[in-house]
Amino acid sequence: xxxxxxxxxxxxxxxxxxxxxxxxxxxxxxxxxxxxxxxxxxxxxxxxxxxxxxxxxxxxxxxxxxxxxxxxxxxxxxxxxxxxxxxxxxxxxxxxxxxxxxxxxxxxxxxxxxxxxxxxxxxxxxxxxxxxxxxxxxxxxxxxxxxxxxxxxxxxxxxxxxxxxxxxxxxxxxxxxxxxxxxxxxxxxxxxxxxxxxxxxxxxxxxxxxxxxxxxxx
Numbered sequence: 001x002x003x004x005x006x007x008x009x010x011x012x013x014x015x016x017x018x019x020x021x022x023x024x025x026x027x028x029x030x031x032x033x034x035x036x037x038x039x040x041x042x043x044x045x046x047x048x049x050x051x052x053x054x055x056x057x058x059x060x061x062x063x064x065x066x067x068x069x070x071x072x073x074x075x076x077x078x079x080x081x082x083x084x085x086x087x088x089x090x091x092x093x094x095x096x097x098x099x100x101x102x103x104x105x106x107x108x109x110x111x112x113x114x115x116x117x118x119x120x121x122x123x124x125x126x127x128x129x130x131x132x133x134x135x136x137x138x139x140x141x142x143x144x145x146x147x148x149x150x151x152x153x154x155x156x157x158x159x160x161x162x163x164x165x166x167x168x169x170x171x172x173x174x175x176x177x178x179x180x181x182x183x184x185x186x187x188x189x190x191x192x193x194x195x196x197x198x199x200x201x202x203x204x205x206x207x208x209x210x211x212x213x214x215x216x217x218x
Contacts, residue, residue, distance in 0.1 A: 001110060001111075001207075001208075001211070001212055002110070002111035003108050003109070003110055003111070003207060004108060004109045004111065004161065004164075004166065004168070005073065005074050005076075005078065005106070005107075005108045006072065006073065006074075006107040006108055006109055006161075006170070007070055007071065007072035007073065007074055007105075007106070007107050008070070008071050008072075008074040008078055008081045008083055008105065008106045008107075008199075009068055009069060009070035009071070009083055009103075009104075009105045009106075010068070010069050010083045010084050010086075010087040010102065010103070010104055010105070010192065010195075011066060011067070011068045011102065011103040011105060012066070012067045012068075012087060012091060012099055012101075012102050012103075012188065013065060013066055013099070013100045013101040013102070013103070014065060014066075014067065014097050014098055014099045014100055015065070015097075015098040015100060016064060016065070016097065016098065017062050017063065017064055017065065017066065017067050017097060018062075019045075019046065019047060019048060019049055019050040019062040019063060019064065020045060020046070020047055020050065021050075021062070021094070022043075022045065022050035022051075022052060022060055022061075022062040023043060023045050023050070023052070024039060024043055024052055027052065027060065027090075030089075030093050031089070032086060032089045032090055032093065033054070033058070033086065037054045037055075037056065037058075038054065038055045038056075039052070039053065039054060039055070040053040040054055040055045041053055048063065048064070049061070049062070049063050050062045057071050057072055057073060057074075058070070058071055058082060058083070058086065059071070059072070060086075060090070067087070067090065067091075069083045069084075069086045069087045069090070070083060071083045074106070077199075078106055078199035078202070078203070079195065079196040079199040079200070081195075084104075084192045084195040085192075087188075087192065088188065088189055088192050091185055091188055092185060092189075095185050098181070098184070099179055099184035099185070099187075099188060100178065100179055100181070100184075101176060101177060101178045101179055102176075102177055102179065102188050102191050102192070103174050103175065103176045103177075104174075104175040104191075104192075104194070104195055104198045105172070105173065105174050105175070106172075106173050106198075106199065106202050107170065107171065107172045107173070108170075108171050108202075108207060109159060109160075109161060109166065109168040109169065109170050109171075110168050110169045110171065110207065110211055111166060111167070111168045112167065112168045112169055113167060114167075115158035115159070115167060115168050115169045116137060116138040116139070116158050118169065119138075119139055119140075119141065119156060119157075119158065119169060120136060120138075120139055122211075123139070123141055123156075124136070124139060138158060140155065140156065140157035140158070141155065141156045141157070142154070142155045143155075143156075147175070149177055150175060150176055150177035150178070151175075151176050152173060152174070152175055152176075152206075153173075153174040153176060154171070154172070154173050154174075154206065155171070155172045156169055156170070156171050156172075157169070157170055158170070169211070171206065171207065171211070173202050173206055175198045175201075177191050
């Protein structure tokens with residue numbers, strides 16, 4: 001099974017982020033990113049949305065209720081991503097924001113020449129989804145799994161990497177955890193420490209166990 005890792009990110013939800021704070025000078029002066037990181041494009045700094053993208057693949061973005069650090073493409077070993085460390089550094093500089101939840105996210109493409117047929121045969125009885133003269137051609141799926149102190153939101157759909165002309169199944173995983181509110185910065189730090197465990201779960205349980213096992217026909 002050939003797998004192409006697409007991206008990894010850490011998303012922090014809050015009652016009220018201030019997008020105008022995010023700027024390359026802020027990130028450098030506060031020691032969130034090292035000095036000398038080169039921008040991939042001019043930053044966007046506006047009241048509704050701010051975005052800072054670096055040539056090394058690290059991207060920061062802030063909206064009123066969402067702060068995100070993403071890395072695309074991610075390192076070969078997902079757990080080596082700098083995104084978790086950068087997210088915590090940013091949050092610690094703004095401790096009075098009311099943080100409400102955190103998501104550890106990762107995405108990968110499983111190479112497959114006929115992803116539509118594979119998804120249908122794996123998760124559906126196609127005959128039950130056909131109506132009159134309509135024959136099911138493609139399907140996307142969303143699964144929600146309960147986990148300790150959180151949940152896994154998983155989506156699977158046909159997709160492709162156009163630059164490489166590579167078709168397959170795109171798997172997006174969102175490991176969501178709510179913050180109780182008593183000490184949100186400390187909670188976020190503890191959740192981020194689970195980042196390597198989430199990466200291992202995604203690769204070993206989601207990709208290999210869920211998609212690597214043989215199909216069962218009903």
